[in-house]
Amino acid sequence: MKTTFKLIMLLLSATFLLSSCGNNNGKSSGSDGALRSSNAEKVYVAPGEHDEFYAFMSGGYSGNLTVYGLPSGRMFKEIPVFSQFPTSGYGYSEETVPMLNTSFGFVPWDDSHHPDISQTNGELDGRWIFINGNNTPRIARISLKTFETEEIIEVPNSAGNHSSSFVTENTEYVVAGTRFSIPVPQKDMPISEYKGNFKGALSFIKVDQETGRMAIKFQVLMPGFNYDLSHPGRNKSHGWFFFTTYNTEEANSLLEVNASQNDKDFIAAINWKKIEEYVNNGGGKIMPTNYAHNVYDEHSHSATSTMIKEVLTVDPTEIPGAVYLLPTPKSPHGCDVDPSGEYIIGNGKLSADLTIHSFTKMLDAIENKKFDGDAYGIPILNFEDILAGTVKSGGLGPLHTEFDDKGNAYTTFFISSEVVKWKVGTWEVIDRKPTYYSVGHLMIPGGNSRKPFGKYVVAMNKITKDRYLPTGPELEHSAQLYDITGDKMELIYDFPTHGEPHYAAAIPADLIKDNSQKIYRLDENKHPYAVTNQSDAKVTRNGNEVHISMSMIRSHFTPDNIEGIKVGDKVYFHITNLEQDFDVPHGFAMIGANTSEILVMPGQTKTILWEPKQVGVWPFYCTDFCSALHQEMQGYIRVSPKESNIDLSWSLDGE
Amino acid sequence: MKTTFKLIMLLLSATFLLSSCGNNNGKSSGSDGALRSSNAEKVYVAPGEHDEFYAFMSGGYSGNLTVYGLPSGRMFKEIPVFSQFPTSGYGYSEETVPMLNTSFGFVPWDDSHHPDISQTNGELDGRWIFINGNNTPRIARISLKTFETEEIIEVPNSAGNHSSSFVTENTEYVVAGTRFSIPVPQKDMPISEYKGNFKGALSFIKVDQETGRMAIKFQVLMPGFNYDLSHPGRNKSHGWFFFTTYNTEEANSLLEVNASQNDKDFIAAINWKKIEEYVNNGGGKIMPTNYAHNVYDEHSHSATSTMIKEVLTVDPTEIPGAVYLLPTPKSPHGCDVDPSGEYIIGNGKLSADLTIHSFTKMLDAIENKKFDGDAYGIPILNFEDILAGTVKSGGLGPLHTEFDDKGNAYTTFFISSEVVKWKVGTWEVIDRKPTYYSVGHLMIPGGNSRKPFGKYVVAMNKITKDRYLPTGPELEHSAQLYDITGDKMELIYDFPTHGEPHYAAAIPADLIKDNSQKIYRLDENKHPYAVTNQSDAKVTRNGNEVHISMSMIRSHFTPDNIEGIKVGDKVYFHITNLEQDFDVPHGFAMIGANTSEILVMPGQTKTILWEPKQVGVWPFYCTDFCSALHQEMQGYIRVSPKESNIDLSWSLDGE
Incomplete structure (x- = not known):
């Protein structure tokens, strides 16, 4: 030895x-x-x-x-x-x-x-x-x-x-x-x-x-x-x-x-x-x-x-x-x-x-x-x-x-x-x-x-x-x-x-x-919360679970203003990138969320969970420098107290 | 407009x-x-x-x-x-x-x-x-x-x-x-x-x-x-x-x-x-x-x-x-x-x-x-x-x-x-x-x-x-x-x-x-669980919390065999890299742990938590190809049932 x-x-x-x-x-x-x-x-x-x-x-x-x-x-x-x-x-x-x-x-x-x-x-x-x-x-x-x-x-x-x-x-x-x-x-x-x-x-x-x-x-x-x-x-x-x-x-x-x-x-x-x-x-x-x-x-x-x-x-x-x-x-x-x-x-x-x-x-x-x-x-x-x-x-x-x-x-x-x-x-x-x-x-x-x-x-x-x-x-x-x-x-x-x-x-x-694949085809997107058309974007509530089906396209989120979210909700952002061009990702970031930020490729849908803990009006934005108006690609979400009776509402201005 | x-x-x-x-x-x-x-x-x-x-x-x-x-x-x-x-x-x-x-x-x-x-x-x-x-x-x-x-x-x-x-x-x-x-x-x-x-x-x-x-x-x-x-x-x-x-x-x-x-x-x-x-x-x-x-x-x-x-x-x-x-x-x-x-x-x-x-x-x-x-x-x-x-x-x-x-x-x-x-x-x-x-x-x-x-x-x-x-x-x-x-x-x-x-x-x-700094000096290491000398390595229990103060040096973990860990324990590995040469990291990996793997630079101590859920004998190893005997840098931990009365024991063979 x-x-x-x-x-x-x-x-x-x-x-x-x-x-x-x-x-x-x-x-x-x-x-x-x-x-x-x-x-x-x-x-x-x-x-x-x-x-x-x-x-x-x-x-x-x-x-x-x-x-x-x-x-x-x-x-x-x-x-x-x-x-x-x-x-x-x-x-x-x-x-x-x-x-x-x-x-x-x-x-x-x-x-x-x-x-x-x-x-x-x-x-x-x-x-x-x-x-x-x-x-x-x-x-x-x-x-x-x-x-x-x-x-x-x-x-x-x-x-x-x-x-x-x-x-x-x-x-x-x-x-x-x-x-x-x-x-x-x-x-x-x-x-x-x-x-x-x-x-x-x-x-x-x-x-x-x-x-x-x-x-x-x-x-x-x-x-x-x-x-x-x-x-x-x-x-x-x-x-x-x-x-x-x-x-x-x-x-x-x-x-x-x-x-x-x-x-x-x-x-x-x-x-x-x-x-x-x-x-x-x-x-x-x-x-x-x-x-x-x-x-x-x-x-x-x-x-x-x-x-x-x-x-x-x-x-x-x-x-x-x-x-x-x-x-x-x-x-x-x-x-x-x-x-x-x-x-x-x-x-x-x-x-x-x-x-x-x-x-x-x-x-x-x-x-x-x-x-x-x-x-x-x-x-x-x-x-x-x-x-x-x-x-x-x-x-x-x-x-x-x-x-x-x-x-x-x-x-x-x-x-x-x-x-x-x-x-x-x-x-x-x-x-x-x-x-x-x-x-x-x-x-x-x-x-x-x-x-x-x-x-x-x-x-x-x-x-x-x-x-x-x-x-x-x-x-x-x-x-x-x-x-x-x-x-x-x-x-x-x-x-x-x-x-x-x-x-x-x-x-x-x-x-x-x-x-090498260039995009994900939107017409093949089978995600249960996919939004393949801006006008289909929507927000639904089931108890304290809120599902936001959101679309992104240069240079807009739909919806871009959402109200009726409450402290204690479990908010699921299901985000679809509507682009069908190669190399045009968009990103989504929501302040302070645990899984707060996500990059989404053209034709893809991704979901992140946000559990808002504080009342207020909170912004979200696109994280990928996607266009000349990238800095304008943003929106707000209003979070009300748990006991508030404000109903869900959202704007589809981007249509 | x-x-x-x-x-x-x-x-x-x-x-x-x-x-x-x-x-x-x-x-x-x-x-x-x-x-x-x-x-x-x-x-x-x-x-x-x-x-x-x-x-x-x-x-x-x-x-x-x-x-x-x-x-x-x-x-x-x-x-x-x-x-x-x-x-x-x-x-x-x-x-x-x-x-x-x-x-x-x-x-x-x-x-x-x-x-x-x-x-x-x-x-x-x-x-x-x-x-x-x-x-x-x-x-x-x-x-x-x-x-x-x-x-x-x-x-x-x-x-x-x-x-x-x-x-x-x-x-x-x-x-x-x-x-x-x-x-x-x-x-x-x-x-x-x-x-x-x-x-x-x-x-x-x-x-x-x-x-x-x-x-x-x-x-x-x-x-x-x-x-x-x-x-x-x-x-x-x-x-x-x-x-x-x-x-x-x-x-x-x-x-x-x-x-x-x-x-x-x-x-x-x-x-x-x-x-x-x-x-x-x-x-x-x-x-x-x-x-x-x-x-x-x-x-x-x-x-x-x-x-x-x-x-x-x-x-x-x-x-x-x-x-x-x-x-x-x-x-x-x-x-x-x-x-x-x-x-x-x-x-x-x-x-x-x-x-x-x-x-x-x-x-x-x-x-x-x-x-x-x-x-x-x-x-x-x-x-x-x-x-x-x-x-x-x-x-x-x-x-x-x-x-x-x-x-x-x-x-x-x-x-x-x-x-x-x-x-x-x-x-x-x-x-x-x-x-x-x-x-x-x-x-x-x-x-x-x-x-x-x-x-x-x-x-x-x-x-x-x-x-x-x-x-x-x-x-x-x-x-x-x-x-x-x-x-x-x-x-x-x-x-x-x-x-x-x-x-x-x-x-x-x-x-x-x-x-540019080359190493962390071991004699300046103030981590509460640091092991600055192999012979100080030890394992202590406080209720279901186990603290393993472990050292790493080419090509050995001390201790490298540990018994007396039980299902349901919270095991903290506090790992110190004893090297004092530039660019000699060691890593530590423990199978299936939530925070199971860590890279430690010379002179540094890092801690990860492992909560073993299954009885058995589980290996750990160095993750950084550190020496000719890197593949020999390994050890085992025995996990016994929660109700087992096996006492903590470990080997300091590497001294």
């Missing part, structure tokens, strides 16, 4: 040394005038031009998904997913509160990690993007037509939903693996009895090919390890899914020492097609549980949350040939599969070398039953039997590997702060470039598919320090853009990233941009 | 035509290879280099303040101000919830509009930046040392706090004017009785020069107009403050027609030094009211909210020489003062021309009592007597003017979508450049001070449409960067902006960057 601990401390010290170097290293790459000028032109997207790629980055502790353009590094949008988002009122408006419902109740924000774009035949198809909620385990599906979150499904029996949300090569499944093992089902038991008793659930969520709707097909209940990352087999290995494990020691305390004892942990290889067949034939066990399934409907502009009461679990030891364990050096993080599907790369984060497993050799070993024992009944393959090769990288702390379209792979090294380029098949190192500082994951557009677009690699760095002007103790994270069209990588740009992007996925803009 | 209405409709149609043009216009400016290359180099900040300016942009309906670098257009930080912010837990953590307290209760988000940087002798001094909450009227003060919100003061008797938050030239005051007039004090009355009965409060908030602490010194109760924007006098006009008004018709409905009847509205000129003297001598009337004053203490890392029960109001008609009205063409928006303090520019948004008032002529007219009647007892000056000149711009819809350091002014025109450069003094138009599309405000670093830094102008555009890759119906807003070092402006870059930036302020980086 002492040796391991010392090694770790040494590695960590290396991190500090490397990460404390100044920014001169960065400067040197830009100090040559001609090179600087060439790099400037490479990342410059002039006014009127468009970026070549959409990059989607997880928000980490923002709980959202951000959209960047490459090569410019400009952020085009923050899509609210697992978190309340004041800008659009997501998670606050009556219609979207159900999106954040879980079996634990309403959870206002989460930690989002790994976006993955839907695929057909192993290639990016640009229909949807999926992302995992890490803390309160969930998977979200976002439309790449509207760039809005359409669905969130909770994952039961899971805790720290980290080895998620990656898709199989026809998006048959989006897969979610627990990071932490827990009692399944949960029960009150001593933490010290973890070993041998806790389980790790790997969930396979079926995706409807027409609608994108998700449903948990089955959960594989694995030994109580930690499951870190995962990737699908593709091409020849389609039908399999690979998960890195760590803490195979099953320690429950002081993991930074106790979970690094074993020289090798595992990659778990799951033959999901075999398990699918098993459950289709009635296999598996239905377990009572409780998890939320939240769906947003784009016509009613409203979400509903349904609680689901059972889940199908399978015991992998009961399905011969379903699961194998591939020994992999020390606490691997990333688990990556090359475009051919033959090579499975284990990035052993406390190791110097990269280990590459051969899928063909794995099948051979399985066929020949060459096992090296088992773990809780799951066969362990022999390391040497399945080894395709080793990359003698010379780096420290490999984390994640992606691929280009020329047979090269690119691996990040957290501790030695660099990206290393190497040749798939020969395992030779071709190039290495420093990152500033402590790179986590990296991304090549399509780098997790059969068809990567090897023009750029983006390094997502964990330490920012002096890369930008300082902004106090808290800094944005930082990405770096490398041109990888030549033999050598060229660092061409630094750009800050919002939240803590852990992971990213990117797609050529041409594959999706023409499909 | 009909003529006015037709004019307005014509202007609005013009907006549509202009805003629907394609992006080829933008492209033309970049289509010449040499020019494109030169512009690329102008905006390129190579890896290892730093931007020249900090630009601070309001978030609009995000309620926050964003920090950009110029010329790169990269966003360095989003500072939470008036809105809950999942990324840092602002407005969710126990310590920061009081920051969003108001007289209306807890308000989770707002609409932020006009940042202004503190000044000394009329020049930017980089101590603080102020910004207004528009919907629930408030002013916030943000430290430019920590880039965190330190204080928020509510503004009573106000509604739509829009003509805010601008500072006088030694930051004696930050000024906040109501946009909407309301009954003062509020009362239940018919909206139709608005005219003559509602009031518009203009608030002067004193700023303590040592601490920055704000206190409302007095409110001027003005006639029931709308007050749109404001700027301080400077240099020779120091001691005065100028506010644009519109809706001097005092209409209460259909304002887009009814508030555009008068050919001229007013700029209200307030002699605040005279009023200050008046109130220092006992003038004014104390009015009972109720407003929140929220202060964040950087040593206890905690905010407190105090309710203040009275405010000093003044009736301007009782103070001779205090307030005058300057007739200004049609519904002016921006109200801008040139660096010399001599010229006051009214940007009449429904007018084609810019009207420039002369401060010297204004004083003359006042001295000679050349009035053209009064409005509710406030003298109206004669338009011709105070006119310095008119800019025959040829544009439509002037909104906002800023200044460079060479005697030029730059005005945005919303309807004709352009920036027009003109000469101060001769009023001749020198240059005009299109904006894409519908520009609102613009910004030159220091452009609202005695000493502008005239290198760039940033146009903040209200319509984005095709400027970037499409992202569904909802788009980010868009800024455009012009090089203004030559005679002609040169459009060099487009960059998207987060939220809806209404307004911006910028400062040369050299003025503040060396002052």
Whole structure:
């Protein structure tokens, strides 16, 4: 144990040394005038031009998904997913509160990690993007037509939903693996009895090919390890899914020492097609549980949350040939599969070398039953039997590997702060470039598919320090853009990233941009309180509930004067934006209300609740600078005492 | 009325035509290879280099303040101000919830509009930046040392706090004017009785020069107009403050027609030094009211909210020489003062021309009592007597003017979508450049001070449409960067902006960057539950309240195993980050908790509440990728049934 601990401390010290170097290293790459000028032109997207790629980055502790353009590094949008988002009122408006419902109740924000774009035949198809909620385990599906979150499904029996949300090569499944093992089902038991008793659930969520709707097909209940990352087999290995494990020691305390004892942990290889067949034939066990399934409907502009009461679990030891364990050096993080599907790369984060497993050799070993024992009944393959090769990288702390379209792979090294380029098949190192500082994951557009677009690699760095002007103790994270069209990588740009992007996925803009929706059609608006014509605006009372069906159009609210509201009322503003032009939102703000402000896109209806507590005459106004007369887009509401007998009245002057 | 209405409709149609043009216009400016290359180099900040300016942009309906670098257009930080912010837990953590307290209760988000940087002798001094909450009227003060919100003061008797938050030239005051007039004090009355009965409060908030602490010194109760924007006098006009008004018709409905009847509205000129003297001598009337004053203490890392029960109001008609009205063409928006303090520019948004008032002529007219009647007892000056000149711009819809350091002014025109450069003094138009599309405000670093830094102008555009890759119906807003070092402006870059930036302020980086704080000192941490040494970590119970004082350091939580928690407990996690290195945050996430996740900077303590509802063993983990062993930074909490008699216990293994 002492040796391991010392090694770790040494590695960590290396991190500090490397990460404390100044920014001169960065400067040197830009100090040559001609090179600087060439790099400037490479990342410059002039006014009127468009970026070549959409990059989607997880928000980490923002709980959202951000959209960047490459090569410019400009952020085009923050899509609210697992978190309340004041800008659009997501998670606050009556219609979207159900999106954040879980079996634990309403959870206002989460930690989002790994976006993955839907695929057909192993290639990016640009229909949807999926992302995992890490803390309160969930998977979200976002439309790449509207760039809005359409669905969130909770994952039961899971805790720290980290080895998620990656898709199989026809998006048959989006897969979610627990990071932490827990009692399944949960029960009150001593933490010290973890070993041998806790389980790790790997969930396979079926995706409807027409609608994108998700449903948990089955959960594989694995030994109580930690499951870190995962990737699908593709091409020849389609039908399999690979998960890195760590803490195979099953320690429950002081993991930074106790979970690094074993020289090798595992990659778990799951033959999901075999398990699918098993459950289709009635296999598996239905377990009572409780998890939320939240769906947003784009016509009613409203979400509903349904609680689901059972889940199908399978015991992998009961399905011969379903699961194998591939020994992999020390606490691997990333688990990556090359475009051919033959090579499975284990990035052993406390190791110097990269280990590459051969899928063909794995099948051979399985066929020949060459096992090296088992773990809780799951066969362990022999390391040497399945080894395709080793990359003698010379780096420290490999984390994640992606691929280009020329047979090269690119691996990040957290501790030695660099990206290393190497040749798939020969395992030779071709190039290495420093990152500033402590790179986590990296991304090549399509780098997790059969068809990567090897023009750029983006390094997502964990330490920012002096890369930008300082902004106090808290800094944005930082990405770096490398041109990888030549033999050598060229660092061409630094750009800050919002939240803590852990992971990213990117797609050529041409594959999706023409499909982007511009407005919501008013004639398809099915919201129960929608006002599709100004003259239909109205105010109705039901006890102390008041419903205001209000319209907005440049530059008028209808109604704009309302009387007869009383202290203690629950006032619901249902606001419809009547515009049908692209990019003409209106906003609505009501002073002092709890959910007091909302942005509404053309053709959309949103609802906020106001509970007036004080008598008086209170203004409302449009929050989006919508027209030359935006400042005139306002109105008043009179609030009378609770006991007042003033009747509801309102003006429809705007007709 | 009909003529006015037709004019307005014509202007609005013009907006549509202009805003629907394609992006080829933008492209033309970049289509010449040499020019494109030169512009690329102008905006390129190579890896290892730093931007020249900090630009601070309001978030609009995000309620926050964003920090950009110029010329790169990269966003360095989003500072939470008036809105809950999942990324840092602002407005969710126990310590920061009081920051969003108001007289209306807890308000989770707002609409932020006009940042202004503190000044000394009329020049930017980089101590603080102020910004207004528009919907629930408030002013916030943000430290430019920590880039965190330190204080928020509510503004009573106000509604739509829009003509805010601008500072006088030694930051004696930050000024906040109501946009909407309301009954003062509020009362239940018919909206139709608005005219003559509602009031518009203009608030002067004193700023303590040592601490920055704000206190409302007095409110001027003005006639029931709308007050749109404001700027301080400077240099020779120091001691005065100028506010644009519109809706001097005092209409209460259909304002887009009814508030555009008068050919001229007013700029209200307030002699605040005279009023200050008046109130220092006992003038004014104390009015009972109720407003929140929220202060964040950087040593206890905690905010407190105090309710203040009275405010000093003044009736301007009782103070001779205090307030005058300057007739200004049609519904002016921006109200801008040139660096010399001599010229006051009214940007009449429904007018084609810019009207420039002369401060010297204004004083003359006042001295000679050349009035053209009064409005509710406030003298109206004669338009011709105070006119310095008119800019025959040829544009439509002037909104906002800023200044460079060479005697030029730059005005945005919303309807004709352009920036027009003109000469101060001769009023001749020198240059005009299109904006894409519908520009609102613009910004030159220091452009609202005695000493502008005239290198760039940033146009903040209200319509984005095709400027970037499409992202569904909802788009980010868009800024455009012009090089203004030559005679002609040169459009060099487009960059998207987060939220809806209404307004911006910028400062040369050299003025503040060396002052930026890097960590919070652990030896200054006065949080009552801070753990400054791992061995002090502990868990205590008081009835059903459990306080966990927990430490975080690479790569360990102390304690990391906790038992004895019961269903129904209120569990407070007080989490201290023991790191003392720059840019080493840790995060904490607890599954399914309502406020379940928090980011903590080095030396800081934050608290979140967890109310476990289910028995079981639940993990927690670090949310910030902090070290090579980040994935090992985790722990477990055992939750037993309510009636269980298991005592609290925890492990301090990490010592």
